[in-house]
Amino acid sequence: MVTPTRAQEEIRDHAALDLLVVAPAGCGKTEALALRVQGMLNRSEVVSPRKVLVVTFSNRARDNIRERLRSYIGVNTLRDRVSVVNFHGLSARIIRAHANVIGLSPDLKIPETDIIGKACKTRNFGYALESRVKDALRDAKLEPRSDLEVQEYLSTNREVHALEIEQERVSRGELSYDDLPRLAELILANERVASLYKAHFGAVVVDEFQDLTPQQLRIVNAIGYKRTTFAGDLAQGIYGFTGAKPSEVNAAIEEECTSRVTFAESHRSSPAVLAAVNSLSSLTSGVELTAAIPDRWPGGGMFSIVPFPDSEAEALWMVELAQGLLERAPSHRVGIMARTAARRRFVEAELVKREIDFMRWDDGVLDTDAARMMRSMLSSFDLRGYERAENKDQFLREAVGIDSVVETDSKKSLAEALVWCQDLLQQDVSVFEIRSRVRVGDDSTLVTKPGIHVLTGHAGKGQQFDWALIVGAEDGTLPFFKAESDEELAEEARVLSVMLSRARHGAVIGYAKNVRTQAGRPRDYDPSPFLLPLKKAEPRDRSSLRSWLASVDWEMIGAR
Template sequence: MSLEPTALQLQVRDTPDLGLLVVAPAGCGKSEALALRVQGMIRRGVAAGPRRILVATFSNRAKDNIRERLRSYLTAAELRDKVTVINFHGLAARLYRSHAAAIGLDPGWELPENDWVKEQCQRMGLIYGQISAVDKALRQAKQDMVDDDEVMRRLEAVGNRDAIEVERLRIKDQQLTYDDLPRMAELILANDAVAGLYSAHFAAVAVDEFQDLTPQQLRMINRIGAGRTTYAGDLAQGIYGFTGAKPEEIHAAIVDEVATVIELTESHRSSPAVLAAVNALTPLTLGSELTCAAPNTWPSGGIAAEVHHQSADSEAEWLVKAAKAILSRAPGQRIGVISRIGSRRRFADAALAAEPGFEVHRWDDGVLDTETARRVRSTLANVDSAAVLTSKDPIEALRDLADFHELQDPADRLALADALGWVLELLTQGLAPTDIAKRVRVGDNSTLLTRPGVHLLSGHAGKGQQFDWVFAIGVEDGNVPFFEAKTPEALLEEARVLSVIMSRARHGLVLSHATAVPALSGTVWSKDPSRFLTAELRAQLTDAAGLVEWFKAADWVAVAGR
């Protein structure tokens, strides 16, 4: 990112229309533009008197990121008195606690603190596919403005008995889940008095990552700031359809609502070679083509390559050599090894974990604070997997072993509950307690964002992140696009997943695929390269030999310093 705002970012700041759509693909300075937008509105007196500007995000990490950017453009008093930065679940929780009684709801029900649905499914002894089906049934039943009775009628119509049992238990325990909060918030905002209160309090609204909005969340925002909302994001990064997001529908509604559209197309993240590859996918993703902000500053113009392997094992061996080659020349750099689904990545995970000499960070492992890590490791030393998995309540069996009920601090209990849920998931997959113990890391998730070395993650987990190098592995039909993607809408989202993976790269991008890939059952499948490797994309990619030549010719001092 350049230190000085670009002309288009300044246009975002200075546009007087309160209804604004900012189309901002990966690396184009979206967060900077949003922070400037808030600064401009405050300096123009939009939030006069006691009124404030609401900034809504989808995660705590995004909330912290935009707050940090705002500190660069606002005084401490402006940030404190004029801006409310909150994620959608936090906004829904505030509405529920403050106004549930206004529409006859009980504000005393428990708010969600962890994945309560998954925990109940684990208690019931359900496995991965069953848990996913329960999640889907509950989510789909709750994405409209309906009460609990209607939710139960919808579940009965679907016929998922496990989901019905979980919902009955939720009502009995007076518990809200992450799917219930926006539903309750929408019911509350349907009350004109409450909606009027929030509309009067917030002079304007800004939404980060509009493409991730569900119709329900958009209706919430409209009740607070219709016509006065700045939306920022990118259709090509709309990869959360499984949570209820509908990027095209949301985009069309926003275009109808706002007065002005500004498109940022200058990337400050990626080399010309990476951008050329990402641009080649735009016919499949319906995204915007990008230009490189400073093409001459990238050593050798960067690199984008396609590499084929006979087997997933040989791919993993090659990947270890490639990681060694990079980190021996530029030890401070970060390499993202990304697969659409985690099981396809397991060969690379094993090969890299067995290789001494550089750090390997597995993003789907437990990242625990020191005390929680100590308790989990101590628990795992005494776990009998068979006894836990065959017990009447596996969650409670693990909690007893971990002395969970001795903990008094709510934060400590939440951290340990989440960690034990992760342990149970791995035990269910057949991992030995000693192997799980080796995967416990101490720290917090923020430590992953800047650590050099190799990072192992999924395409969805990488959204919003960047790496010096990205190795997209398993670029095969069945993995990306995922084998369950059959409809045009599902295939569109799968192309966007690949685009998101590719656009994480700064210097270099490698798209890797193999012919022989063993399934978890042991059956070896013959795979074809992904259908997304179109002639247009391949025209922007070099091969393995070209990649080696680039490595030999590159100015690695410049690469390491970029």
């Protein structure tokens, strides 16, 4: 266990069950939430047999907080007094136990994969149509509608393809990921059921409140209104495309909670990185942060903005910079990030050209058996047969022999790999390249290994790198050209802030005057408007960056 900070102690010792914890990246939020649960149990605010419900958004966040709870309250108390689940797990639990109260069978099939994406691929939908279908179904299910009302909504909005897929889902007795919170909310509208959960859980803790949809907030309130600790950071709210509404949810939580604790010290990032993040706070509604121990960062850390004539020159320079950083500090992790996967393709091409090993976060990360089967299939893949097949999803399933796999987790891993493979085939990626991109391992061994990592800003949320190299800071890419409303533009600024805040020692932002489109045509761009407020952080130019790299104590940096 670590020595708690003053803010963490305040959260632990706060007596009322309702609390808003504003915790920017790298400020010790997970530790604080574990302490919060410990304090509630020690003060007997939640008395046995009642439990504390801890809700996260990802399996990784769930596992992280479980690990911290074990160290503070012990394995037995964790098992008996705390339930740690992600939102899908909580919703599935409610559906399995009480589906009958809304006239549904408790035997409905809980999703293990993206069944909507699979249905779209079975129908050979292109990217645009698949996106429209998914958006239509998501929007239909963000409100507490019954199956019939969902179909009526889709019919009224003339979403023919989405309606067809929804009708087939209902007929098969399957659930999609979007169905889980929808049905959970419908079930909790039954006061008798809601009262069972209110009685069972004496307090609720929600991690990353800024990622809540209004629907998920209603589920939380049905169980623990005025008895919930919400922790997160509005400046990290970047999931509007999933239905999250950070500003709306934040306003509702501030009205619900009588007390608020704000973290303002970062234990993750250098003063230079924090200055960059702080310079965007007027756009992101973020907290002004300071380094907890500023003297621990050699040279105060580094932040730089570098212009380039074109995207190829940017990619070449960024790859060489990443190599130089790793030569000086081989144990470090360098994250090369972009707002979109398409914009970072120049970096990937340069890495492949130079035969530099790197971790592409979009790629299939598979267990050994699934990777072996995928590579075997792709080594003798019948591409012409695939292209002629009416049901391409079924073609892939038969080609890899998925029905012969008995072990559940391996089958799930293989099914997800087939979806990834089909996405790449639709993008005309060669079979040889797909095979070369199959990686063996798991999130803990590959995603956290030293070296170069290539990813989007959204994928990097919740992670950290020693260095963050951000490419593509052009108007139209960042902010994305589809962002028009004030809230959409604020979310784009948050994406940039999230990418910057991944960095420990230093961050570099690059932008290009000319970017070649995916069709191969050159196109001129203006710099991102977000670069203007970043000037307050006094970024280094290319020459000053070189001087910093040459003068800083690399022995000390490599040891941190």
